[in-house]
Structures are given as structure tokens and as C-alpha cells.
Amino acid sequence: DAMVIQNPRYQVTQFGKPVTLSCSQTLNHNVMYWYQQKSSQAPKLLFHYYDKDFNNEADTPDNFQSRRPNTSFCFLDIRSPGLGDAAMYLCATSRDRGRASNQPQHFGDGTRLSIL
Amino acid sequence: AQKITQTQPGMFVQEKEAVTLDCTYDTSDPSYGLFWYKQPSSGEMIFLIYQGSYDQQNATEGRYSLNFQKARKSANLVISASQLGDSAMYFCAMRGGAATGYSTLTFGKGTMLLVSP
Numbered sequence: 209d210a211m212v213i214q215n216p217r218y219q220v221t222q223f224g225k226p227v228t229l230s231c232s233q234t235l236n237h238n239v240m241y242w243y244q245q246k247s248s249q250a251p252k253l254l255f256h257y258y259d260k261d262f263n264n265e266a267d268t269p270d271n272f273q274s275r276r277p278n279t280s281f282c283f284l285d286i287r288s289p290g291l292g293d294a295a296m297y298l299c300a301t302s303r304d305r306g307r308a309s310n311q312p313q314h315f316g317d318g319t320r321l322s323i324l
Numbered sequence: 325a326q327k328i329t330q331t332q333p334g335m336f337v338q339e340k341e342a343v344t345l346d347c348t349y350d351t352s353d354p355s356y357g358l359f360w361y362k363q364p365s366s367g368e369m370i371f372l373i374y375q376g377s378y379d380q381q382n383a384t385e386g387r388y389s390l391n392f393q394k395a396r397k398s399a400n401l402v403i404s405a406s407q408l409g410d411s412a413m414y415f416c417a418m419r420g421g422a423a424t425g426y427s428t429l430t431f432g433k434g435t436m437l438l439v440s441p
Contacts (some may be wrong), residue, residue: 317368
């Protein structure tokens with residue numbers, strides 16, 4: 209049974225048209241992450257939530273926003289998608305964080321975003 | 325700053341043979357964690373194995389084992405008895421340091437493994 213669910217699996221949007229990707233989890237994990245992964249590259253962290261505490265990576269463009277209305281859901285909003293934003297977007301969760309944590313991040317299947 | 329290096333863009337192995345995927349890392353934090361993930365062509369990231377910097381023994385999970393050499397700062401993944409379903413991209417990752425509350429992951433560039441019959 210899927211524990212980190214991303215919808216939709218494939219998303220097509222027009223250049224400049226706002227788009228929202230969703231992620232839900234049944235693990236009751238405290239931490240949720242959004243990654244961007246372009247073709248043949250490693251995942252790049254955009255931001256993460258520790259509970260309601262939002263943590264943005266320094267190089268994440270302002271065009272990318274996130275919301276976490278409750279423990280289970282997290283959204284990625286792209287305000288004005290450009291052609292360079294076409295990528296796989298991966299959501300992940302982890303139970304906690306901390307120096308001694310051996311908890312892996314659990315990933316969803318990803319949403320592949322195309323820009324027309 | 326943390327850094328993960330995977331020097332093998334691609335590896336080929338025959339079915340039933342063992343294969344080693346290389347990973348070296350750099351960090352100034354004495355406490356760290358190393359993870360290996362598998363990403364098939366379908367896109368999902370699958371957690372394989374974890375090694376903590378203070379773990380006394382090398383981690384093992386089924387056909388996966390980690391050859392952890394702390395002094396050399398390497399954490400190579402060994403897959404024994406390769407199967408066709410092992411064909412995928414493999415990422416080595418390190419848990420973040422104090423600045424991120426130790427919660428984020430830094431990924432290497434990955435190694436594409438192809439298993440042939």
C-alpha cells in the first residue's frame with residue numbers, strides 16, 4: 209500500500225499558468241520534503257517542513273511555494289512555470305530528524321511535470 | 325559543506341554476478357548517516373540501506389551490503405547475485421548537518437546499473 213501518494217502522476221501545464229502538485233502521507237511523519245529532479249540528475253531539495261516549520265533552501269526560486277495545511281498533506285505551487293521547470297517532482301517524508309536519526313526518507317512515485 | 329561523489333556514471337553486470345557501486349563523501353561533521361536509494365525508470369525512489377558513522381559493523385539488507393571504510397570516507401554498495409530487476413539508477417546520499425537539523429539529504433549524481441541476462 210502506498211504510504212506517500214503524489215497526484216497526479218503526470219501533469220501538463222502551459223507556460224506561465226500556475227500549477228499545484230499534491231502529496232499526502234499515511235505515515236504520520238513529522239517531516240515532508242519537496243525535491244526537483246531533472247533528467248539524468250540527482251534530486252535537488254527545494255524545501256521541507258518540520259511539522260509546521262517551513263525551511264526553504266537558499267537557491268530555491270521564488271516561483272516555487274509550498275503549503276502544509278495539516279500533517280498529512282503538502283502542496284507544491286509553481287506560480288508561473290517556465291520551460292526550465294519541466295522535471296520530476298518528488299515528495300518525501302521522514303519520521304523525525306536529528307543527529308542520531310537513522311530514519312530514511314520515504315518517497316512518493318513523483319509527478320512528472322511538462323510545460324507547453 | 326557536505327559532498328557526495330559517485331564516479332561511475334554507468335555500470336554493466338551479468339545476471340547472478342556481484343557488483344560494487346562506489347560512493348565517497350566529505351563532511352566535517354563527526355556524526356553523519358549514509359543512505360543508498362534505487363530509482364527504476366518508473367521514477368520512484370526506493371530506500372535500500374543505511375550506515376551510521378558510529379556503526380561498528382557494515383550494514384547488510386538481504387542482497388545489499390555496504391562496504392563502509394570510514395578512514396577513506398567511502399561507502400560502497402555491494403549487490404550480490406544481480407537480478408534483471410536491479411537495473412536502475414542508484415543514488416548515494418548523506419544526511420544533512422546541524423544547519424538543517426540533520427534532516428535533509430545531499431545526493432550524489434548517481435550510477436546507472438544495467439544487468440544483462
